[in-house]
Amino acid sequence: MEIKRDSYLKKLINSMHNDMIKIITGMRRCGKSYLLFIIFYNYLKEEGVDDNHIIQVDLEDRRNKALRDPDALLQFIDGKMTDSQMYYILLDEVQHVKEFEDVLNSYLKIRNADVYVTGSNSKFLSKDLVTEFRGRGEEIKVSPLCFREFMSVYNGSREKALEEYMTYGGLPKIVTISDETKKMEYLNSLFEKVYLTDIKERYKIKNDSDLEELVDVIASSIGGLINPTKIENTFATVKHSKISYNTIKSYLDILQDVFLLEKSIRYDIKGRKYIDTPAKYYFSDIGLRNARINFRQQEVTHLMENMIYNELRTRGLSVDVGVVVMNTKNENGVSQRKQLEVDFVCNQGSKRFYIQSALRIPTEEKREQELRSLRMIDDSFLKFVITEDPIKKYHDENGVIFMNIYEFLMDGDSLKG
Numbered sequence: 533m534e535i536k537r538d539s540y541l542k543k544l545i546n547s548m549h550n551d552m553i554k555i556i557t558g559m560r561r562c563g564k565s566y567l568l569f570i571i572f573y574n575y576l577k578e579e580g581v582d583d584n585h586i587i588q589v590d591l592e593d594r595r596n597k598a599l600r601d602p603d604a605l606l607q608f609i610d611g612k613m614t615d616s617q618m619y620y621i622l623l624d625e626v627q628h629v630k631e632f633e634d635v636l637n638s639y640l641k642i643r644n645a646d647v648y649v650t651g652s653n654s655k656f657l658s659k660d661l662v663t664e665f666r667g668r669g670e671e672i673k674v675s676p677l678c679f680r681e682f683m684s685v686y687n688g689s690r691e692k693a694l695e696e697y698m699t700y701g702g703l704p705k706i707v708t709i710s711d712e713t714k715k716m717e718y719l720n721s722l723f724e725k726v727y728l729t730d731i732k733e734r735y736k737i738k739n740d741s742d743l744e745e746l747v748d749v750i751a752s753s754i755g756g757l758i759n760p761t762k763i764e765n766t767f768a769t770v771k772h773s774k775i776s777y778n779t780i781k782s783y784l785d786i787l788q789d790v791f792l793l794e795k796s797i798r799y800d801i802k803g804r805k806y807i808d809t810p811a812k813y814y815f816s817d818i819g820l821r822n823a824r825i826n827f828r829q830q831e832v833t834h835l836m837e838n839m840i841y842n843e844l845r846t847r848g849l850s851v852d853v854g855v856v857v858m859n860t861k862n863e864n865g866v867s868q869r870k871q872l873e874v875d876f877v878c879n880q881g882s883k884r885f886y887i888q889s890a891l892r893i894p895t896e897e898k899r900e901q902e903l904r905s906l907r908m909i910d911d912s913f914l915k916f917v918i919t920e921d922p923i924k925k926y927h928d929e930n931g932v933i934f935m936n937i938y939e940f941l942m943d944g945d946s947l948k949g
Contacts, residue, residue, distance in 0.1 A: 535677065535685055535704055537567055539846070539944075543672050544572050544648070549618070553636050553665060554648040558674035559791035559816055560726050563704045564650040565590075565624050567674060572648065576620055585619050587612045592625040602631045606638060616644055623649040633664045640668055652730070673791075676817045677702035678846045679839070679941040690938055698835045699827070701819020719823035727820075731786055742767070742775045746783050750793065750813050751824040755834035757798075757810035760784070784813070791816050794845065799852040799877050801886075801909055812853050814841045836937065837875060837889045840918060843941055844887070849878040854886060856908040872905035878947075884913040885947050891920050906932055914949050916940075 544567075547554050556564045569588060576586055587609055589596055599605045613619050621639065626632045626649040639645040679694070682702050686693045700706050700715045703722075709715045728747075732740055749763060760780040767773040767780075787793040794814050798807040815821035818838055822830070844851050854874025861867055876887040886909060890902045906915045907930060915932045918940050925935045925946075933949060940946045 533685055533708060534570075535563070535566070535681060535707070537563065537571055537674075537681060540567050540672065540674055541571050541575060545575065547670055547672070549646055550670065551640065553640070553669040554646075555665065555669045555671050556648065556650045556674060557671055557791070559676070560652065560730070561703050561705060561722060562674050562676045562791075562817075564674050566704065568622050568624060568648055568650055573622065581618075581620065584612075584614075585617055586622065587619060588622045588624075590624045591628040600628045600630070602629055602635045605629055605635055609639075613642075613644070618644050618646060621645055621647045623647070625650060625652055627651045636665075637668065675702075675842065675846050677704060677707070678843055680944065682707060683942065690942075694938070694941075698818055698832065698839060699822060699830070701817040701822070703817055703819060706819060715819075716823065716827060719819050720826075723820055723823055727790065727792060731790060735786060739775075742773055742779070743783055745771065745773075746780060747787070747824055750784075750787070751815070751821050752829060754814060754821065755812065755831075755837045758784075758813055759810035761809075787813075792820065794841070796841065796851055796853050796876075798855050800855050800857065801874065801877065802857060806852075807855065814838045816842065818842075833889075833891045836891055836920065840887065840889050840937075840940070841876065844876060844878055847880075847944065847947075849880045849885075852877040852879075854905070856905045858908055872908060874905045874909070884911075886913060886915045888917045890917055893917075893919055893921055903928075903930070903932060906930075914947070916947065 544554065556568060558564050569590070573586060573588070577583075589599055589605070589608070591600060599608055609621060626636070629635055636647060636649065639647050679697055679702070682697050683690065683693055685707050686696075700712075700719065703719075705718060706715055709718060728740070728744065731737065731743070737743055745767070746763070749766075750758065760777050763780050764775065764777045767775050784793070784795070788795055792815065794816060796812045796814065798811060799805075800807060815838060818835055821838070841851055854877040856872045856874060858870045858872055859867060860870055874886050875889045876885075878885040878887060886906060888902050888906060890898070893899050893902060902917055906917075909915065917932060917934050918937055919934065920937050923934060923936050925933065925939055927933055935946060
């Protein structure tokens with residue numbers, strides 16, 4: 533079974549020969565090694581690159597343990613470079629090499645060396661890359677399978693595929709497992725034995741029960757606003773825990789840094805300013821979120837919102853939660869300010885989109901509810917309502933575009949209007 537990851541392959545192709553280290557990051561088991569050693573390798577072969585000019589080293593393989601020594605790895609690679617033609621150096625799990633930064637930097641000034649590496653989250657996080665390779669490295673972040681990629685290898689209807697995708701997520705291994713119990717076991721084991729272990733080991737977290745409780749709180753609250761102060765108070769009154777605001781904020785930052793969560797900040801659309809607290813957090817993989825709460829809370833409305841967020845991020849958009857402030861009067865004629873929410877404010881360069889996620893719109897009242905905040909926005913950027921209702925894409929009288937969830941997910945250009 534070959535899973536095509538064309539968007540990431542295109543990024544690698546566009547970065548070839550740019551005199552920088554190509555650093556492939558992303559959560560564990562999302563397909564970084566497959567992208568480098570299978571997809572990119574096959575592309576190089578199709579382009580006529582000789583095997584002798586593709587130097588591959590899997591540093592997680594114990595057979596290559598000797599090459600974890602930085603000088604031994606340098607000597608090995610140098611010994612393979614026997615002429616002036618371009619060499620492609622592909623290193624998997626490079627964090628196993630001591631002083632790997634020096635090893636990689638050693639090839640920056642060699643004209644016929646083009647370097648690509650992957651690394652583990654526990655020792656090779658995005659903020660580390662900024663520090664170690666500022667101006668000399670290009671990060672290519674890989675996410676779990678988007679729905680289009682999932683459908684490319686799924687044998688069944690799109691309706692059944694969406695149900696499975698929203699239950700078990702898009703980690704590549706999941707599509708190879710047919711038994712539902714084994715899927716659950718895989719996701720549960722991955723969360724406990726890989727992701728949480730990575731965090732605890734790297735950050736030397738001793739009171740790990742608070743970390744795990746916080747993960748559970750976030751998993752139960754996707755689509756809702758998260759306020760660290762309220763969480764601190766809840767821990768104190770319910771769990772009698774003394775976990776502080778700063779610790780909660782630190783844990784949330786860590787969960788983002790290992791690519792498990794992403795934070796979406798509120799943006800006042802009319803006031804054109806950000807509101808940092810509270811914020812929303814979305815899981816990078818829905819299956820991992822569901823596994824964390826033992827597949828109990830299957831609120832399709834919130835899962836669809838998380839899925840739309842992930843798709844938007846995969847397309848390279850920055851995504852905020854929109855807030856529209858409206859001045860109204862109550863029944864006594866007293867003026868009051870009311871905040872209406874726009875699920876997503878998406879930006880990419882000079883482009884902007886406003887998006888509402890609405891699982892179903894069965895009545896005119898529900899339709900008005902979804903449109904109210906969009907109608908309060910007085911700029912000319914495109915506005916969308918994405919629904920699971922079986923509709924064809926259309927514009928209403930106010931220019932708002934209504935679109936079915938399948939069209940949105942399957943067409944990478946669906947936001948072009």
